[in-house]
Amino acid sequence: MSKCVNxxxxxxPTKSMYMVVxxxxxxxxxxxxxxxxxxxxxxxxxxNIGDDQWYDDWMKGRIEY
Numbered sequence: 001m002s003k004c005v006n007x008x009x010x011x012x013p014t015k016s017m018y019m020v021v022x023x024x025x026x027x028x029x030x031x032x033x034x035x036x037x038x039x040x041x042x043x044x045x046x047x048n049i050g051d052d053q054w055y056d057d058w059m060k061g062r063i064e065y
Contacts, residue, residue, distance in 0.1 A: 001014075004028065004029055004034050005028065005034070006030075006034035006037045006038045006041070007041055008037060009030060011030045011034075012030070014028065015030075016031060020032055022038055045058070
């Protein structure tokens with residue numbers, strides 16, 4: 001079973017008619033809307049990675065998207 005790249009979605013993208021390849025590694029989004037949400041999550045992560053406290057919270061699972 002595969003998991004959608006959108007952290008808020010738990011669907012299996014291989015079972016969706018609207019599946020979209022999200023990354024060069026072949027990660028999948030179950031629909032274009034999840035792909036857009038994934039891009040927001042990715043950008044948020046990379047915009048905050050230099051903040052040591054944010055990164056520590058993210059590593060400990062305290063950051064919710």
